[in-house]
Amino acid sequence: MKLATWNVNSLAVRLPQVLDWLAANPVDVLALQELKLTDDKFPAQAFADAGYQAQWHGQKTYNGVALITRSPSADVVKNIPGFEDEQARLITATVDGVRVIGGYFPNGQAPGSDKFAYKMRWLEALREWVRNELIAHPALVLMGDYNITFDDLDVWDPQGLRETIHCTTEERTHLQSLIGLGLSDAVRLFPQPEKNYSWWDYRDLAFRRNRGLRIDHILVSEAIKARASACAVDKLPRKNERPSDHAPVVLTLG
DNA sequence: ATGCCTCAGCTCCTGAGA
Numbered sequence: 001m002k003l004a005t006w007n008v009n010s011l012a013v014r015l016p017q018v019l020d021w022l023a024a025n026p027v028d029v030l031a032l033q034e035l036k037l038t039d040d041k042f043p044a045q046a047f048a049d050a051g052y053q054a055q056w057h058g059q060k061t062y063n064g065v066a067l068i069t070r071s072p073s074a075d076v077v078k079n080i081p082g083f084e085d086e087q088a089r090l091i092t093a094t095v096d097g098v099r100v101i102g103g104y105f106p107n108g109q110a111p112g113s114d115k116f117a118y119k120m121r122w123l124e125a126l127r128e129w130v131r132n133e134l135i136a137h138p139a140l141v142l143m144g145d146y147n148i149t150f151d152d153l154d155v156w157d158p159q160g161l162r163e164t165i166h167c168t169t170e171e172r173t174h175l176q177s178l179i180g181l182g183l184s185d186a187v188r189l190f191p192q193p194e195k196n197y198s199w200w201d202y203r204d205l206a207f208r209r210n211r212g213l214r215i216d217h218i219l220v221s222e223a224i225k226a227r228a229s230a231c232a233v234d235k236l237p238r239k240n241e242r243p244s245d246h247a248p249v250v251l252t253l254g
Numbered sequence: 255a256t257g258c259c260t261c262a263g264c265t266c267c268t269g270a271g272a
Contacts, residue, residue, distance in 0.1 A: 009260075010260085010261055010262080012261095012262095013260090034261095036262070060262085060263090061261090061262050061263070061269095061270095107272060109270085109271085164272095165272070166272065201258085201259075201271095201272070202259035202271095203258040203260090205258095213272075245259085245271085
């Protein structure tokens, strides 16, 4: 079984690339973020023609998440139960016996801002939701665009970006509290290239210079960790014409 | 560096992203 996550930065723009990528990488589950389209605009037929089912939670202009799956999904939940949220950022479903949560975590803009405070509230609500989900579903994968780096290894310029957004102690403490639920960072379970990032700014030739951040993560429960055989960033789509600023991350089980 | 690029929309500029 293979699972992947990819922030596509507008599914309307990136749909051909997503379909091409799925044809070359026939994963069982693909979590998408930043659809930037309303539910009625979701290209369900295009995925069906490619042999995939889909569950989605869209929103106009911003956010929006989906789970693209080979097998049917069950027990679909949109956003975090009990957490009032105008923004479409989370989708959960059971696929092939695995509880899959796909998330587009808030950006947070800057420490001290209202958006940063929202990010902290959202992260707290997420942690409690995942804590409960783990009890009911020991085989669990939490993946998506976290908008948080784990540590300096995930940052191209750790000194210059110290305590800036995605790199603050407060954000990283929240990320570690997810790990504290019994989850593992799947990428770090396996040997990786140096300077291993998942996002590069569109500006300043950042991709060519590999000035990036690793902010897209796949966290796995103990039961999934025991089945994991590989996990890596696929930088290839970032070399496409009109690429997303993020690259997919792929987890292989068995 | 209040810049760079990209996307959506009450679109020919602005807000937001990260």
